[in-house]
Amino acid sequence: MSSVAVLTQESFAEHRSGLVPQQIKVATLNSEEESDPPTYKDAFPPLPEKAACLDSAQEPAGAWSTKIRPIKASVITQVFHVPLEERKYKDMNQFGEGEQAKICLEIMQRTGAHLELSLAKDQGLSIMVSGKLDAVMKARKDIVARLQTQASATVAIPKEHHRFVIGKNGEKLQDLELKTATKIQIPRPDDPSNQIKITGTKEGIEKARHEVLLISAEQDKRAVERLEVEKAFHPFIAGPYNRLVGEIMQETGTRINIPPPSVSRTEIVFTGEKEQLAQAVARIKKIYEEKANSFTVSSVSAPSWLHRFIIGKKGQNLAKITQQMPKVHIEFTEGEDRITLEGPTEDVSVAQEQIESMVKDLVNRMDYVEISIDHRFHRHLIGKSGANINRIKDQYKVSVRIPPDSEKSNLIRIEGDPQGVQQAKRELLELASRMENERTKDLIIEQRFHRTIIGQKGERIREIRDKFPEVIINFPDPAQKSDIVQLRGPKNEVEKCTKYMQKMVADLVENSYSISVPIFKQFHKNIIGKGGANIKKIREESNTKIDLPAENSNSETIIITGKRANCEAARSRILSIQKDLANIAEVEVSIPAKLHNSLIGTKGRLIRAIMEECGGVHIHFPVEGSGSDTVVIRGPSSDVEKARKQLLHLAEEKQTKSFTVDIRAKPEYHKFLIGKGGGKIRKVRDSTGARIIFPAAEDKDQDLITIIGKEDAVREAQRELEALIQNLDNVVEDSMLVDPKHHRHFVIRRGQVLREIAEEYGGVMVSFPRSGTQSDKVTLKGAKDCVEAAKKRIQEIIEDLEAQVTVECAIPQRFHRSVMGPKGSRIQQITRDHNVQIKFPDREENPGGSCRCHTGWRALPWRLCPAPCSVTPAAWPQTSSLLPTVQVNIHVPAPERQSDVIAITGLAANLDRAKAGLLERVKELQAEQEDRALRSFKLSVTVDPKYHPKIIGRKGAVITQIRLEHDVNIQFPDKDDGSQPQDQITITGYEKNTEAARNAILKIVGELEQMVSEDVPLDHRVHARIIGARGKAIRKIMDEFKVDIRFPQTGAPDPNCVTVTGLPENVEEAIDHILNLEEEYLADVVDSEALQGYLKPPVHEESKAPSKGFVVRDAPWTASSSEKVSGLSPSAPWPWGGGQGAMGRRPAGRPWRPCGCRWAPG
Secondary structure: OOOOOOOHHHHHHHHHOOOOOHHHHHHHHOOOOEEEEEEEHOOOOOOOEEEEEEEEOOOOOHHHHHOOOOOOOOOEEEEEEEEEEOOOOOOOOOOOOOHHHHHHOOOHHHHHEEEEEOOOOOEEEEEEEEEEEEHHHHHHHHHHHHHHHOOOEEOOOOOOHHHHHHHHHHHHHHHHHHHOOEEEEEEOOOOOOOOOEEEEEEHHHHHHHHHHHHHHHHHHOEEEEEEOOOHHHHHHHHHHHHHHHHHHHHOOEEEHHHHHHOOOOOOEEEEEEEHHHHHHHHHHHHHHHHHHHEEEEEEEOOOOHHHHHHOHHHHHHHHHHHOOOOOEEEEEEEEEEEEEEEEEEEHHHHHHHHHHHHHHHHHHHHEEEEEOOOHHHHHHHHHHHHHHHHHHHHOOEEEEOOOOHHHHOOOOEEEEEEHHHHHHHHHHHHHHHHHHEEEEEEEOOOOHHHHHHHOOHHHHHHHHHHHHHOOEEEEEHHHOOOOOEEEEHHHHHHHHHHHHHHHHHHHHHHOEEEEEEOOHHHHHHHHHOOOHHHHHHHHHOOEEEEEOOOOOOOOOOEEEEEOOHHHHHHHHHHHHHHHHHOEEEEEEEOOOOOHHHHHHHHHHHHHHHHHOOOOOOEEOOOOOOOOEEEEEEEOOOOHHHHHHHHHHHHHHHHHHHEEEEEOOOOOOHHHHOOOOOHHHHHHHHHOOEEEEOOOOOOOOOOEEEEEEEEHHHHHHHHHHHHHHHHHHOOOEEEEEEOHHHHHHHHHHHHHHHHHHHHHHHOOOEEEEEOOOOOOOOEEEEHHHHHHHHHHHHHHHHHHHHHHHOOOOOOOOHHHHHHHHHHHHHHHHHHHHHHHHOOOOOOOOOOOOHHHHHHHHHOOOOOOOOEEEOOOHHHHHHHHHHHHHHOOEEOOOOOOOHOOOOEEEEEEEHOOOOOOOOHHHHHHHHHHHHHHHHHHHEEEEEEEOHHHHHHHHHHHHHHHHHHHHHOOEEEEEOOHHHHHHHOEEEEEOHHHHHHHHHHHHHHHHHHHHHOOOOOOOOOOHHHHHHHHHHHHHHHHHHHHHHEEEEEOOOOOOOOEEEEEEEOHHHHHHHHHHHHHHHHHHHHHHHHHHHHHHHOOOOOOOOOOOOOOOOOOOOOOOOOOOOOOOOEEEEEOOOOOOOOOOOOOOOOOOOOOOOOOOOOOOOO
């Protein structure tokens, strides 16, 4: 049996505090929880019974079936082993304590991975790391670096290869460090050294060294060459659309980099294998020489604004020339008044003539003009979807270029026929002049009135536009939720339109006062009356609009719209009808008006939840701004009282301390989260004390779930709900039938086949029945498509297995271990090489049929010979290290036989070497034993307990330095253990080292004894200013004057007393400095307090209640001595306390678990 050490930050601190069961029981009895804690069986349901038959095995068993959470594919687990000789912290008194535990906590906090540690029989450390791949790799690297002894090595590669090891942005180097769990240091570029230093474990160093040499070897095969080619010839080398250079690169496998036209460089760079690179260079040179002999460059003068007309629409004009003379390259440079032509001499001359004639024609019949118009009017000139500008272009056959808004340029260019250009110019300037005389006004109208003003199918807004035809009225997009309506037009007309619309809005506001009246659903038909007589009469007499909810709706609210006085009269008449029909109680509750909005909640969600929970009572708050504190609750008497208590409780929470968190879940999940009859959500509410509000049917945001209450309760409820939501996301479960005879194929080799299926099909989880059961049901969990694909793959594997045959081979049982090899390595190699399965019989079985393979056995080219060797039992755990190197089988006698003889079996030539190796190992172990005895020397030094924190230093910095410098272990007395002398510090190590460490400690004590402490009265109001943000200011003062400054804690008798400790001269200087600061800061404090007198005092929050932990009733450890717990002896000590010492006594052979604390027998 063994247990696993699961380190978490919370559980570690709790476990080290040394709580005993009696203390836990007292804390439980004093709990202020109103509900009883759950029983042990409720909190930890028993495991399901073994299936009695096939049918029952297929059914989910007990409460555990609903508690299984799907394993996400993003989480991986890695297990690795640190041998005893490579452990950095192997001389600890208690596993899980000291520096090793702190390091593990730091790694978990920094990487987010989960660590589990256990101690093997050989005192090696087994570490299981779980989490996301990136976190696991980082944690593994940290563990190897900090818990395993480190070695270092150097590898020399050419300096120019270093950048390939580093990779882009250092990604390749980081990946290599993570993969090998090493630290790789590469010299800086200005360092002439070519030595790369690798630090880590021996295995990691070898892996990293191998990878670095592979990268260097790859680069040795490559070469780089640069070829100078005139810029004009680059397009001919590249070819059309870079086809020519692409063909050369594909055929030679060489990378060719031709600088782009915008870069003035002329060299072409070749990279690749040496032979192929030479071929590519030769071909490029040949192209260059051919073109250089029959190539000319010419230019044509043409105004830059005509270039696009020369090119033509979609390049049509230019295409005519290039089709006739494909070898001519024509280049237009933006901003320059010339066109460059390159190519064969004859072709360039013909192309030049054609372009010159084209330019001459365009100059004679084309003109352009530039006009300046304020860029603010550009978008109005363009019009909606370009309507205005497109009309001008089509009408006058011109091209108008308006700069984009981002340029903020006023210049507009018009190009085309001279007459058309002048007409277009005149019209654009007229439009601009008209716009400059226009006025734009923003009218604020609530968005809810926009649709009313526009009217059905735009009828009302059309009337307004007809009345004011020169005014443009723009309403905002409904999605913007803006209240600004823009009016644009002549000044007088805009003013008239504004007054008209403001009058219309005022009428709408007066007639759109709305009031909601909650009326119980059963009375709606009485308010409507026979044939609608009652409601029609109320509408006519009060001149209001009354809307009742639909008959199939859950809403009970009647909405009255109209003038305010009319609405109040209609409301009174409707309430009187309800009061006459039923015995409705009405209670008034006084709640401060400042809390009303927070009690109602966003869009009334919070108050609606209370009303629904209390039988649908109606809660009416006074109108905002009225100053009234009276809240009216109306409904059946019992429900009204319940609502009153909840409302007062919620108001009290809001006044003292309230915290709100919103989480999101798909609406279809809500019914699963609430549970049947609200069971699930009630359980969360009861366990946490938080209020959980789900969205109502009329809420727009149906994904939003709100949690309200004290912060710790809200956080706990949030965690529980998020866990439930996560279980509902993206996971399906399916099953299939697989004959039990095929199960072994899927689970052997540590489930290699299942791992391959999981990797191939998106991390689907496949669960086979436990060994020994006859069930053929296999469960698959994961994404739906992945599950279906995995099922198909499993079926294919089964079909292959059905087609296999079995052959038996008889080998005497005494040779089975030798055939298997160390840790089964030989037999595993055979199964991999031949893709077969080999099954050996159990040791007690007597395999028959030896004659069947007699011929094969005689054909083996070796014989096995036994040889005895006398070795002390202490060396037995080390014998396994000889197996792979010497190829022998070593048999170690059982401990109860008390024998010193080890039997070695193997090839005769290997026996002597194995025997000598064992004896050599014995000598090494004896030397190590003697060294351990020397390292166990203990020395005690007496130091006043008040100096202990100074010797330890901040975060243990001082004491850690002494430990590392003198290679000793220093133990301080436990403050909670009264039996230990509190002034004794124990130093363990070599005698010489312990004395040196003692002298170092006494030197620190001597310096501390020379120090003095002085109390300084310092106004408590300036303490925070002197301390500074996160203590930065006070640390600077302490470092500057080399003193220690202590401020009084909250609740101290004298809140102004500050203690300064240090050498006398330093203390005086520090006191003078902080008194000067006090005088400076106090003036600011007085001014601030004078200002605060006019401000509302803050509401002080209550201090957080201490965490009560998790408590259960009827637990096994509280049972009487006569009761027995299955699988657990009543006398067995529990690992979390009560035994010997503060930490208790753990069962023999079990590693300590520093968690909260999970331990199970067996």
